[in-house]
Amino acid sequence: MKVLITGAAGMIGAKLTERLLNDGQIAGVPITHMLLADVVSPAQPTSSLTSSVEVKTLAIDLTDAVAATQLLAQEPDLIYHLAAIVSGEAEADFDKGYRINLDGTRSLLDTIRDKHITNDYTPRLIFASSIAVYGAPFPEVIDDNFQQTPLTSYGTQKAICELLLADCNRRGFLQGISLRLPTICIRPGQPNKAASGFFSNILREPINGISAVLPVQDTVRHWFASPRTAIDFLIHAATLAPEQVGLRCAMNLPGLSATVAEQLESLARVVGTDALKLITRKPDDAINAIVANWPETFNAKRAIALGFTAERSFDDIIKVYLEDDKPNVGS
């Protein structure tokens, strides 16, 4: 099986690459080729992992007219389309957001369709969507039938790409799935431009002895999954039969609904109460205004029935960070 990952240099892209190379297969089908693409060339994975897989990296700008043709030249069987600019940037730069997040995806879909028509090429495409397709006001629990009324340009772009993908899926140009990922927590590494960054910062930084700013009230509730779970989602999606996915190919995923207070309680429990001393409360009206429009709790009934699973306690989410991502200072 040939696998293409767009956005492969991102946090999720890199973890997915590592996991696929470790597994060497998906649902029993050996991975033979991987093309890792991003706007900056993704790191070449360490050779120990790649012995049986031909891995190529490609620096490519999705808004380039020939990008999609290059990405699809080898006709990958499975495409993970993760490339996107994040919510904060898409809000700050209207044109760039639509160019990359919408036009980039459309160009990929159009090229797949061209190849489908000429060549019967019909790949599986797994699109990293987001709960940002939803916007307040919300019911207490959001079910699988709730309307998409995004309140950011990022969420609008994700919702539009879901619709485009679903139409291509319905017409049989590809086998599409859009996964509305929960907010990923704890994000390793440096803060990015996502407005949701603080949910990770207030845990990751204190764990590493660094101070962090909490810009919202302790009562703020949100919907989370760990990076490891996000990768599990992406892998599991690739194992579903098209008839399990059907025409409603965008789906909410299981996650953990937690308040900031619950995050901090877990932090104290797992790492110790000293970690809390590194957090400074500094309310930020702009961030509060954005967060007030975010979903808090889902009942992801359909995805759970399809076998997707997520963490059930925030302690587990913190432990995933300690096991998978905490920098091993001094070792």
Next chain:
Amino acid sequence: MKVLITGAAGMIGAKLTERLLNDGQIAGVPITHMLLADVVSPAQPTSSLTSSVEVKTLAIDLTDAVAATQLLAQEPDLIYHLAAIVSGEAEADFDKGYRINLDGTRSLLDTIRDKHITNDYTPRLIFASSIAVYGAPFPEVIDDNFQQTPLTSYGTQKAICELLLADCNRRGFLQGISLRLPTICIRPGQPNKAASGFFSNILREPINGISAVLPVQDTVRHWFASPRTAIDFLIHAATLAPEQVGLRCAMNLPGLSATVAEQLESLARVVGTDALKLITRKPDDAINAIVANWPETFNAKRAIALGFTAERSFDDIIKVYLEDDKPNVGS
């Protein structure tokens, strides 16, 4: 007030034009200019109606790179964006559907945004969307919160345009409203390429002594409003304050839920049982398959609270046709 109507040569566009010229105002504000645009030049309205309004017509292809600039050159205060290719054609010609229904709308929105940034131009834009943004399976009654999962390319394009419009509305580039029109019945004139055409054909043709084909079962239920009501919707939308519309600017509208059997009972009641003899039952699998995915009944609570109203009996829908549209043969 300057008014632009795209799709002005269509059935709804022509009726809206006539109504606006008759009224001469919207919510007490006099209409001074009207620009009627379509891919074929709309008919110049009769002079008696246009005495106080400067009316211009324009033949323009929305997919032309300069079309939006030409349409917006005079900075209309109110834009009715009705132009679209219909469901049957958008399904048959994938590229044409996306080019006109999606790219055409996006180009209009982008040009408005440019003018907003340079010139603080902030028009009101009323977009003719459709219940085709919904796709089966449905709950018994579709409420205002139900998800958009279209099962046609036409419905996909309408849903995407709603999302684009909502993002522009949220950012303040314009004041947008998307009206999810029920199926308009009885459509006057000739059948068009809409898959829903038979709902009108089975009434209009017998009323005029012409035979008609019924391709579905009598039990098929659907959601209707008359052309007159559709025009009322478009006018009423223009009178709403932006704060009444808010950020969820796409809305379901009231209508009448009726089965084909109920349509035919009304036909017999209003026009006489002889009309039924002109209807031939000829089941069409393709049309049945499409119709099976269409919504049947809505609870358009929000639009009703905002003052939108529709017919409450199918007899009334037939009477509207007799009063407004039946050709006066021999007079």
